[in-house]
Amino acid sequence: MAKKKGISGFPEWLPEQKRLEDELIRRVRALYESHGFVAIETPAVELIETLTSKGVVDKEIYALRRLAAEGESEAELGLHFDLTVPFARYVAAHFNDLVFPFKRYQLQKVWRGERPQKGRFREFYQFDIDIVARDTLPLACDAEVISVLGKALLALEIGTPRLKLNNRKLLVGYYEGLGVPETEIPAVISIIDKLEKIGEGEAARLLSELPLGDSERQRILEFSTHRIAGADFKSFVEGCDLGSELAEEGAEELVTILALVPEQLLPYIEVQLQIARGLDYYTGTIVESEIVEHPEFGSVGSGGRYEDLVSKYLSKKVPGVGVSLGLTRIMDLILRNDLLPLPSQSPCRxxxxxxxxxxxxxxxxxxxxxxxxxxxxxxxxxxxxxxxxxxxxxxxxxxxxxxxxxxxxxxxxxxxxxxxxxxxxxxxxxxxx
Amino acid sequence: MAKKKGISGFPEWLPEQKRLEDELIRRVRALYESHGFVAIETPAVELIETLTSKGVVDKEIYALRRLAAEGESEAELGLHFDLTVPFARYVAAHFNDLVFPFKRYQLQKVWRGERPQKGRFREFYQFDIDIVARDTLPLACDAEVISVLGKALLALEIGTPRLKLNNRKLLVGYYEGLGVPETEIPAVISIIDKLEKIGEGEAARLLSELPLGDSERQRILEFSTHRIAGADFKSFVEGCDLGSELAEEGAEELVTILALVPEQLLPYIEVQLQIARGLDYYTGTIVESEIVEHPEFGSVGSGGRYEDLVSKYLSKKVPGVGVSLGLTRIMDLILRNDLLPLPSQSPCRxxxxxxxxxxxxxxxxxxxxxxxxxxxxxxxxxxxxxxxxxxxxxxxxxxxxxxxxxxxxxxxxxxxxxxxxxxxxxxxxxxxx
The missing domain is CATH 3.40.50.800 (Anticodon-binding domain)
Structure with a gap:
């Protein structure tokens, strides 16, 4: 008999579980639309050269091959591994048909060709929003994206959301102020990004492999320990020397953004100076989020601001800010912990x-x-x-x-x-x- | 600069077009749910051995390969090319968790690894419903599936639907009654299936290559010309000799089904004896549909009854009946012919x-x-x-x-x-x- 079980890493829900997922989708979609985000959808498939144009992620790509191609030469195709790369290609392809600021949401499966292992999804939903504009993008857009992420997590009713903010300029500026050589800053960011996962001891060890003084290392780690409630961040900045103009600028951006977030969301926001986000295209605001009652689950939605979306395809300046909600991961969290009651197996009354x-x-x-x-x-x-x-x-x-x-x-x-x-x-x- | 245009065969809509697609999905989904169909979703990916277990369609499959696999041996994966094979695997995998009759709908992209050519989609949505049960399935389910297809096409408001019904037993029984050897019947069905596309002359030529007598060929073609309004089919059957018990049984099945379809749908239904459906797993009712004002567009939704869904995976008898709505094809029809006004580019009021x-x-x-x-x-x-x-x-x-x-x-x-x-x-x- 043929195998009937699913394939590891490719989750599949029972009807009542799928109904729950659809209900979560309905809530988040209604919220996104209430802020004027419009749905787009891109093919699951892109040219491999599009997918690898950022250079770093090619090892996770599933490439496609026609079983019947028999050596015909054909463009190399692969499944998208996130929704950002296809969104960039979409904006470039339809640039003259879009009205800017363009606010889109996108709910699609993405695929990562990882070695099968427990708890790792190889197919999962992402539920993204982004706002992009021509030439410049005001900080009001960062505030909106963060607010919508917070409201989406509240709408799911699965626990208390915590939005963890930081700013790349604040981080890079502070390190520069300490005298960390520019060439070492990416390595420092990458270590700080893992701090929560690897612990302070291991982070200190990794930092000790970089050409930094003891006091620099110490201050980098100390700086990372700051967790400031959203409502207190303004006075924190006023009472502290950040050591460089760039760091001050980053801090000011956060202050501006926090002033624009609806007051009732402020209690869910913390500025955490260890939030670094590995991806190198972020240039300002960065955000991660978790469910307070389930910190072990890690980030359920994250994103940030980037200055360049389409320059690979088009000589235009298109900055943006966006977040991605990890819907499949959230469903997994809900099902493992019985966080929400399952609907019935039938939509009939x-x-x-x-x-x-x-x-x-x-x-x-x-x-x-x-x-x-x-x-x-x-x-x-x-x-x-x-x-x-x-x-x-x-x-x-x-x-x-x-x-x-x-x-x-x-x-x-x-x-x-x-x-x-x-x-x-x-x-x-x-x-x- | 990297290429920004989409890939041929992988359609991508502008925001206002996607909003229209979402509206169509909303209408059809509401209709499906109003009849108690529940959503399921299966991974885009199945084992190649699952996809090829019917043996006929392997040439259209996209196989996956991890770019970074470097010769590791791994189960062969491929993208599903329809939603029926994954549904069968799903029912077998979750057999004990499902309540029968199981009525599911499934809206997902499917992929066909065809040579790129104009007007052929390589990625497109199907929007399927099926009812499956254990051991036997009453004809009331065939009537429901046909009714829902008719109501779905009406809900789209893109023209007058025409549902074309036939029955495999009627067809096979009639050919048997004519004396067509059992071994030649699949070939006859496959020719009749193409009749509308290739025309009567070419069909006659193809039939002449089979070991049939002239009068048999003539009667096969004549039989195919019958188009009987749904309301008239009962009296048609009463007034005609179908030549075999099997044919009578098939005709009786259609009579029973037509009596259970809501009266207001009857004007949209025709029994057309040239409808044959190429796929060999259909065993009774078969249905195709078109938009009367756009016959050139061919079938927009089709399906039928099958006696065996899961025997490849499980020693159970699970008959079913279902139809598949070609949503991407319908969208393409709408956009090419401006059949519906496009919504605005923003969901905001x-x-x-x-x-x-x-x-x-x-x-x-x-x-x-x-x-x-x-x-x-x-x-x-x-x-x-x-x-x-x-x-x-x-x-x-x-x-x-x-x-x-x-x-x-x-x-x-x-x-x-x-x-x-x-x-x-x-x-x-x-x-x-």
Whole structure:
């Protein structure tokens, strides 16, 4: 027999789990749209040369090969591993058809051709938003993207979100002020980026391999320990010497952004100076987020500001700011920890029973009247004993069971109550309760 | 510069086109759910051995290869080319967690590794429904699937749907009754399946290559010309000799199904005896559909009944019936023929203008109050002259522009009318108009 189990790293949900995922998608999408983000979708497939144009990630790419190609020469194609590279190519391709600022959301699977290992997804959803504009982009956009991320995490109702902000200029400027040579700064950032994962001891060891003085190393680590509540950051900056103009500029950007975030989100925001984000294209604001009750789960959404989106394709300046929500990771967190109740296995509210096959046309036509009033309805596919049909409604979580015939009635499965009704309108008022 | 254009065969829509696609998806999904179909999603990727287990379609498969695999041996993976094979694997994998009859819908991209050519999609959406059960499945399910396909095509509002039905037993039984040898029947079906595309002359030529008598060939072609309105099929069957029990059984199945389809759908249904469906797993009902005003576009949704879904994976009998809606094909039809108006480029109803940056916090907070009342709102990202901001709303199709300050007002772009308002509630009643 052929194998029937799924493939490791390619998650697959049961119907009630998929319904939960769809509900989360619905909430986040409604939020994104309420801020004017519009959906786009790009093919799953890009030219390999597009995917590798940043040079660093080629080892995670799944390349495609037509089984029947037989050596024909053809452009090399691969599956996208994130939504940022395809978005950049999209903006360049449709530059003259888009209105800027262009605010897009994008919900798609991405693929990483990693060696199979436990807990690592090789196919997963990302749910991104970005705002891009021509030439310059005001900090109001950073504030909006951070606010929307915070509101999205709140809308999921899976715990207390914590948004961890930092700024690349603040980080780089501070290191420069300490006298860290420019060439060593990327290495320092990459170590600080891993600080939470590897611990201070290991970070100190890694820093000791760089050509830095002891006091520099010490101050780099000390600086990373700062965690300042969003509401306190302004006074923190006023009371501290950041050591360089660039660092001051980065701090000022954060102050401006925090002033524009809705007040009710401020308690969820911390400026954490160890947030560094490995990717080298971030130039200002950086953000990570976690669920406070589940810090072990790591970042559930992250992003930042970049100064250059399309220069690989087009000689235009297009800065942007965006975040990516790790939807599959969040679903995994929810399912492992039972954070949300699962919906029923059926989207139906009503099951219409069928006494015998001669009654089926009447049952179907009754079902149609319910559907035309917006009530999702299933007519049972056979006509076994009514107990079996009620049992089916129980198993699928269909809350109301209708019996037709001389006396029409509806059974409310939650209470066991059975109520007769004469007209459809009586049934509707029951369903509306 | 890197290439920015998309890849031939991998369609990509502009934001307003994607909004239209999302609206079509919303309508069809609502319809599917109103009948109790539940969403599932399977990975884009399956084992190649799963994909090729039917043996016929391997030449269209895209196989995956990890760019960084360097000769490690690993299970061979490929992208699914339809949603039926993954659905079969899914039902087998989760057999004990599913409640039967299992009614699922599935909206996913599929990939066909075809040689690039104009008008051929290599990545496209399918939007499938299937009903499967254990051991046997009543004809009421065939009727439901056909009804839902008809209602889905009506919900798209792109023209008059025509559902073309036939039945494999009717076809095979009629050929048997004519004396066509059993071994030649698949070849006959495959020729009849292409009849509409290749024309009667070419079909006659192909039939003449088979070991059939002239009168058999003639009667096969004659039989194929029958097109019977759904409402007339019963009397057609009563008045005609189908020549075998199997054919009679197939015809009776169609009569039963037609009696269960909602009356208002009957005018859209024709039994067309040339509908044959190439795929060999169909065993009873077969259905294709087209938009009457665009016959040149071919089938927009098709399917049928099969007796065996999971025997490749599991020793269970699981018959089913389903149809697949060609969503990308339908979108292409709509866009090429301007069949539906495109939505605006933004999901926002209101643009809040910003007089100067000092007013931004007040504007943001006003925007938040609108959003909390369910009104999607964008706050302009900069504060240039108001004319520029209004212009932006025009370009993105945002219908209302709000001006704050001492006197608050809203401009209705469609009419040019500008109305002052004191309280938010006044604005809401304006927006509700």
């Amino acid at each position: 009503v099951l219409v029973t069928v006494l015998n096959e001669a009654e089926r046309p009447a049952a179907e036509s009754f079902g149609e009247s319910l559907r035309s009033e917006g009530v999702s309805t299933e007519v049972f596919f056979r006509s076994p004993k009514l107990g079996k049909q009620i049992d089916y409604a129980h198993k699928k979580g269909i809350p109301y069971v209708v019996f037709l015939g001389e006396e029409q009635s509806v059974k409310v499965l939650a209470t066991g109550e059975q109520v007769s009704f004469d007209a459809l309108s009586e049934l509707f008022s029951l369903l509306r309760k | 209101v643009l809040v203008t910003v007089l100067n940056e000092a007013e931004r916090p007040a504007a943001e907070s006003f925007g938040e109050s609108l959003r909390s009342e369910g009104v999607s709102t964008e706050v302009f990202f900069r504060s240039p002259k108001l004319g520029k901001q209004i212009d932006y709303a025009h370009k993105k199709g945002i219908p209302y522009v709000v001006f704050l300050g001492e006197e608050q007002s809203v401009k209705v772009l469609a009419t040019g009318e500008q109305v002052s308002f004191d309280a938010l509630s006044e604005l809401f009643s304006l927006l509700r108009k």
